[in-house]
Amino acid sequence: MALKLLMMGSDDFGVPTFRAICESRHEVVGLVTQPDRSGRGHHRHRNPMKQWAVQKGLPVFQPEKINTEDSIERLRAFGADLFVVAAYGQILSPQVIGIPPLGVINVHASILPKYRGAAPVQYAILNGDTETGVTIFQIQPELDAGPILAVERTPIHAKETAGELESRLAELSAPLVLRVIDGLEAGTLQARPQDASQATRAPRLKKKDGLIDWSQPAVQIERHIRAMQPWPKAFTFLTRQGGQPMRLCLLEAEPVELAAVQAEIPSGRSDEEGKPQSQHHRRPGEVILATRKRVVVQTGKEGLEILRIQPEAKRVMRIEEFLCGHPLQPGDRFHSV
Numbered sequence: 001m002a003l004k005l006l007m008m009g010s011d012d013f014g015v016p017t018f019r020a021i022c023e024s025r026h027e028v029v030g031l032v033t034q035p036d037r038s039g040r041g042h043h044r045h046r047n048p049m050k051q052w053a054v055q056k057g058l059p060v061f062q063p064e065k066i067n068t069e070d071s072i073e074r075l076r077a078f079g080a081d082l083f084v085v086a087a088y089g090q091i092l093s094p095q096v097i098g099i100p101p102l103g104v105i106n107v108h109a110s111i112l113p114k115y116r117g118a119a120p121v122q123y124a125i126l127n128g129d130t131e132t133g134v135t136i137f138q139i140q141p142e143l144d145a146g147p148i149l150a151v152e153r154t155p156i157h158a159k160e161t162a163g164e165l166e167s168r169l170a171e172l173s174a175p176l177v178l179r180v181i182d183g184l185e186a187g188t189l190q191a192r193p194q195d196a197s198q199a200t201r202a203p204r205l206k207k208k209d210g211l212i213d214w215s216q217p218a219v220q221i222e223r224h225i226r227a228m229q230p231w232p233k234a235f236t237f238l239t240r241q242g243g244q245p246m247r248l249c250l251l252e253a254e255p256v257e258l259a260a261v262q263a264e265i266p267s268g269r270s271d272e273e274g275k276p277q278s279q280h281h282r283r284p285g286e287v288i289l290a291t292r293k294r295v296v297v298q299t300g301k302e303g304l305e306i307l308r309i310q311p312e313a314k315r316v317m318r319i320e321e322f323l324c325g326h327p328l329q330p331g332d333r334f335h336s337v
Contacts, residue, residue, distance in 0.1 A: 001185075002025050002026045002027050003026045003027070003081040003082055003102070003181065003184075003185050004026070004027050004029050004078075004079060004080045004081045004082075005021050005026050005027065005028050005029065005080060005081070005082055005083075005084055005181070006028075006029055006030055006031075006032065006075070006078050006080035006082070006083045006084070006100070007021065007028060007030070007031045007032070007049070007053075007083075007084050007086075008031075008032040008033070008083055008084065008085040008086070008088040009031070009033060009049045009085065009086040009087050009088050010033045010034040010047060010049055010087060010088055010089045011047075011048065011049070011087050011089075012048050012166075012167070012170065013086055013087040013107075013109065013166055013169075013170045014049055014086030014087050014088075014107070014170070015048050015049060015052060015170065016170045016171050016173065016174040017084065017086045017107055017170070017173055017174050017177050018031070018049060018052055018053075018086070019052065019174070020174035020175065020177060020178055021084060021177065021178070021181070022052075022056055022058075024178055024181075026181060028056075028058060029058075029059070029078045029079065029080050030053070030058050030059035030060065030061060030078050030080075031049060031050065031052075031053040031058055031059070031060050031061070032060075032061045032062075032063070032066070032075070032088070033047060033049045033050050033053075033060060033061075033062055033088070034047070034062065034088075034089050034090070035062045035063070035064055036050075036062065050062075059078075061074055061075075061078075065090070066090045066092060066093075066096060067090075067091075067092070067093040067095065067096060071096075072095055072096060072099070075096060075099050076099055080099075080100050081100055081101055081102050082100050082101075082102040082103065082104070082105065082181065082184065083099070083100050083103075083104040083105070084104075084105055084107075084177065084181070085104060085105065085106040085107065085139065086106070086107040086170075086173070087107075091143070092104065092139060093141070094141050097139055097140070097141070102184050102185075103138050103139070104138065104139040105136055105137065105138055105139065105149065105177070105180060105181075105184075106136070106137055106138075106139045106144075106146070107134060107135075107136060107173045107177060108120065108134065108135045108136075108137060108144060109121050109132070109134060109166060109169045109170075109173075110124060110132055110133065110134075110135060110202070111131075111132060111133045111135060111151055111153065112135040112137060112144060112148060112151075112194055112199075113144075113145070113194040113195055113196065113198050113199035113200070114198065114199070114200050115200055115201075115202040116143055116144035116145065116199055116200070116201055116202065117143065117144065117201050117202035117203045117204065118202065118203065118204035118205075119202045119203065119204055119205050120132075120202045121162045121165050121166045121169065121227075122162045122202070122205060122227040122228070123200075123202040123227075124156060124165075125156065125160070125161075125162055125165065125223055125226050125227040126220075126223055126224060126227045127223075128219075128220075128223055129156055130155060130156055131153055131154070131155055131156060132153070132154065132156055132165070132169070133151055133152050133153035133154055133169070133172075134151070134152045134169050134172050134173040134176055135148055135150070135151050136148075136149045136150045136151075136173070136176055136177060136180045137149055137191075137194075138191055145194060145196065145199070146191075146194070147191035147192060147193050147194070148191060148192050148193075148194060149180045149183070149184075149189055149191050150176050150179060150180050150183075150189075152172050152173070152176045154168065154169070154172060159226070160226065161226045161227075161229040161230070162226065162227050162228070162229055162230070163229050163230040205228075205231070205232060206232070207232045208232075209228070209232060210228045210232035210233050210234050210235045210249075211234075211235060211236070211336055212224060212225075212234050212235065212236040212250065212334070212336065213336065214236070214284035214285035214297070214298075214299055214300070214334060214335065214336070215284045215299075215300040216299060216300050217255075217299060217300050217301035217302065218255035218256070218299040218300075218301060218302040218303055218304040219255050219301075219302075221234075221253065221255075221299055221304055222253050222254065222255050222304065225250050225251065225252065225253050229251065233249040233251070233310075234249060234250050234251075235247060235248065235249045235250070236248055236250060236285075236334045236335065236336065237334065237335050237336070237337070238326075238328075238332065238333070238334050238335075239332065239333050239335065240326070240328065240329075240332045241329065241331055241332055245335075246311065246312070246326075247311075247312040248309055248310065248311055248312070248334075249309070249310040249312075249316075250306060250308070250309055250310075251307075251308040251309065251310060251316055252306075252307040252308035253304050253305060253306050253307055253308075254304070254305045254307060255302055255303070255304055255305075256296055256302065256303045256304070256305050257302055257303070258288075258302055258303050261289055261296055261303065264289055264291075265288050265289050265296075265330070266330050282298040283298065283333065284298055284299055284300050285297060285298065285299075285333050285334040285335045285336075286298045286330075286331065286332075286333050286334075287328050287329065287330055287331065287332040287333065287334070288303060288330055289303070289330065290323075290327075290328040290329050290330055290332070292320065292323055292324075292327075293319070293320040293323070294319070294320075295319055295323070295328055297334055306319050307319055309322050311326075
């Protein structure tokens with residue numbers, strides 16, 4: 001006997017799961033998603049979940065607040081056996097969680113209890129993890145703390161951005177959700193509690209989190225650049241000698257051992273007070289190698305070669321293209337303020 005399912009989600013991450021349950025033998029009775037939002041210039045933010053629901057002719061419910069009495073009555077009226085949540089964007093109250101007979105399951109982009117919160121993919125990359133995955137769990141009032149129903153693991157690729165990894169995890173989650181739904185229907189699925197002592201947090205990112213700290217090692221900055229894509233993007237400021245600061249986003253970079261480029265790095269320069277500057281006392285963020293095609297920047301440990309860059313309000317470009325209009329020289333500096 002097929003179950004009646006209500007989908008709850010608001011962005012691209014939930015689309016593969018939504019598509020999978022719509023194409024399954026179960027009945028999808030509707031979509032709950034965030035209200036339409038107007039952005040800068042009064043354009044509508046794209047809601048891929050809503051677009052898919054409209055294409056399928058499914059009812060769409062977009063409450064400003066999901067936990068009001070009116071919203072709860074509307075959710076009951078769907079008559080769903082199970083709610084399926086994937087990146088919905090609102091916290092569900094105990095009253096909402098108690099509506100469907102089989103409860104509420106959530107698709108989470110980490111191996112719980114690691115990285116509870118809104119940005120698990122970004123924190124996995126920031127921390128240099130080599131593996132992550134998708135967890136399907138039963139929602140309880142505490143954030144991402146409910147019993148685990150299923151886990152699927154996958155390696156994190158060396159050059160993968162947060163956006164690329166999240167897309168892979170979204171596709172990985174779809175067949176896993178179907179197996180969980182079938183198991184819940186059959187009563188054969190046993191949930192296991194999370195070990196709260198192993199829990200770590202992955203709070204929602206803010207725009208300021210994209211700011212690059214050049215005192216960090218090159219390896220960490222490269223992770224930061226990948227973790228901040230597609231939002232908020234890793235950004236910094238560049239001041240060329242005699243020029244004004246320029247805001248830039250960095251889209252791709254590569255750590256380099258300074259010993260490997262030592263022969264190309266100019267020596268014998270002076271600091272701001274005219275004193276000879278040792279290679280060991282270059283400031284983090286300082287350009288130490290600049291040619292028509294390459295830029296290497298000093299970090300807290302080793303160098304970082306910039307490969308792709310985006311000036312403010314301009315398109316993304318390869319570094320050699322950027323250098324055609326903005327030639328750099330040793331002593332120019334990337335910085336945080």
